[in-house]
Amino acid sequence: MAGARGRRPAFPSRRAELRRVGEWACLLEVESLEAAHAAYATLRSLDLGGVRDLVAGARSVLVVFAETPDESALRAIESATDPRELRVEPGRTHEIAVRYGGSDLDDVARRAGLARNEVVRRHAEATYRVAFLGFQPGFAYLDGLPAELHTPRRATPRPCIPAGSVAIGGEWTGVYPAEGPGGWNLIGSTDAVLFDPSRDAPCLFAPGDLVRFRIA
Amino acid sequence: MRALCVRRPGARTTVEDLGRADAARHGIPPGGAFDGIALRAANRLVGNRDDAAGLELTLLGPELENAGDETILAALAGAPWGLELLRAGEALPLEVARPFAIGPGERLRLGAARGGLRGWLAVAGGVDVPLVLGSRATCAAGRFGGIGGRALVAGDLLPIGAVEGSPASVGWRDPFARTDDVPCLALLPGPQVDRFAADLLERLCAAPWEVDAASDRVGIRLRPRDGASPLEGGHGIPPEGTTLGAIQVPPDGAPIVLGPDRPVTGGYAKPALVARAHLGLLASLRPGDVLRFAQATLERAVALARERLDALPPR
Missing domain, CATH: 2.40.100.10 (Cyclophilin-like)
Known part of the structure; x- marks a missing residue:
């Protein structure tokens, strides 16, 4: 049932399962992106001894230890992430100015059966949530793309996409932090610096943050 | 000054340590030596801390010249490897998994891996490139760490740190080293x-x-x-x-x-x-x-x- 006085359980009937992944890691599996973010935030706030990395996934949090963990470390993770107790903390909100008009905007519009302007309007009107990071440093998968804008990845990835390209890949949208190869559909570009290893916070986006795009 | 100058880079040689902890949350691969135990072994052979940065060699090793004015102690772990010291026009054969000294002006020539693929070269004092997000390892995907976030090229100068400890008195035998059998x-x-x-x-x-x-x-x-x-x-x-x-x-x-x-x-x-x-x-x-x-x-x-x-x- 409900947790301590004044606390509002966010996921009253949901399951969480902790499984060992090899000798030095375990994977906490939950049933939603929101539960994954809540568990990730909770585990980050704990001082779990000997943890080398915490990685948020779409339905999971991976905990990597520096050495083989003992049973008490695993029990501490389980008790801290009881789904009845997890709460969603609001993340930061980012507004990103985008010059729409990338080389695949016409393709996305054609697939959606919409005018270019309408694709731009719908992409810029939605609010996105940072689901998880991956692919390259600072690359965030943004959840919340309107269904009509879902566009399959290109059959052949481009060898070189400029840094700051705003793109759509399947159900996700995102911004390429650095120049490099990629298979997503390019619909615009931004001057925002998503990743800079010399900054105190190298990565602009963290799992759970909200992102809005503004037409520049 | 303690430094090694890269005369020939080898097939793919990168600066690596034990990798970046707590960097996955930024989407940054942990990186570091592919075989962290072998790098630790090489570091201990020259008296370094386990997490000192060394070089990861791939298939064909580099040729490195001691460009400083002090003798530099080094050791190689990993694949069996052909290596020799070029001193006053002579080529002296060296052993893997044993520390050896490279005098000022002398060159360490690392040939090809003899079986296996990768080796880890530790130098006493460690490769002293700046820490980026807690590690000196090369992050190719982010183009940072190591030397310019890339594999070494001829002409690169590797700063070497001050010696901290004394070399191990025994060599290293990896209990799970490659043999002639199918791994x-x-x-x-x-x-x-x-x-x-x-x-x-x-x-x-x-x-x-x-x-x-x-x-x-x-x-x-x-x-x-x-x-x-x-x-x-x-x-x-x-x-x-x-x-x-x-x-x-x-x-x-x-x-x-x-x-x-x-x-x-x-x-x-x-x-x-x-x-x-x-x-x-x-x-x-x-x-x-x-x-x-x-x-x-x-x-x-x-x-x-x-x-x-x-x-x-x-x-």
Whole structure:
């Protein structure tokens, strides 16, 4: 049932399962992106001894230890992430100015059966949530793309996409932090610096943050 | 001044330490030596801390000149390797897994790996490039760390730190070093093992696999040997964090064993992973090599990892 006085359980009937992944890691599996973010935030706030990395996934949090963990470390993770107790903390909100008009905007519009302007309007009107990071440093998968804008990845990835390209890949949208190869559909570009290893916070986006795009 | 000048870079030589902890949250691969135990061994041989930065060599090693005014102690661990010291017009053969000295103006010439693929060169004092996000390891995907976030090129100058400890009095013998036999890597069940057919691990272990040419520090790609069929049941999953040595099976059925420069999250199911004690064997695989897998229990894998740790030279 409900947790301590004044606390509002966010996921009253949901399951969480902790499984060992090899000798030095375990994977906490939950049933939603929101539960994954809540568990990730909770585990980050704990001082779990000997943890080398915490990685948020779409339905999971991976905990990597520096050495083989003992049973008490695993029990501490389980008790801290009881789904009845997890709460969603609001993340930061980012507004990103985008010059729409990338080389695949016409393709996305054609697939959606919409005018270019309408694709731009719908992409810029939605609010996105940072689901998880991956692919390259600072690359965030943004959840919340309107269904009509879902566009399959290109059959052949481009060898070189400029840094700051705003793109759509399947159900996700995102911004390429650095120049490099990629298979997503390019619909615009931004001057925002998503990743800079010399900054105190190298990565602009963290799992759970909200992102809005503004037409520049 | 203590420095090594890169006269020839070798096939792919990068500055590596034990990798970046707590960087996966920025989407940064952990990186670091493919075989961290071998780098630790090399570091201990020259009296360094375990996490000092050294060089990871791939197939063909570099030629390095002592460009400073002090003798530099160095040691190589990993694959058997041809190496020699060029001193006053003479080429003196050197041994792996034993410390040796490079005098000012002398050159260390690292030839080709004799079997295996990778080696780790430690120098007393460590390669003293700046720490970026807590590590000196090269992050190729982010173009930072090491020297310019890239493999070494001729003319690079490697700053070497001050000596901290004294060299080990014994050499290193890796209990799981490559032999002439087909390497056999211990496997543990992966996070999605239940989502494959019950005999998937048996099938992984039944047939020999061959290392594909498109293999690197991101992943080692395997293909079935001698017309054997690929694995069935490969599928996508909600993307989740990845671990070193995890085996992804994409829908095409050709497994990919993830390396230190892997993306931090991945969307392919992982039915198995390579036991930690055999990461050195994994790092030693070159394109065309044949390998096998054998199932292990978690307890057995932990014991094997402990055995390899215990064999390290004392600090």
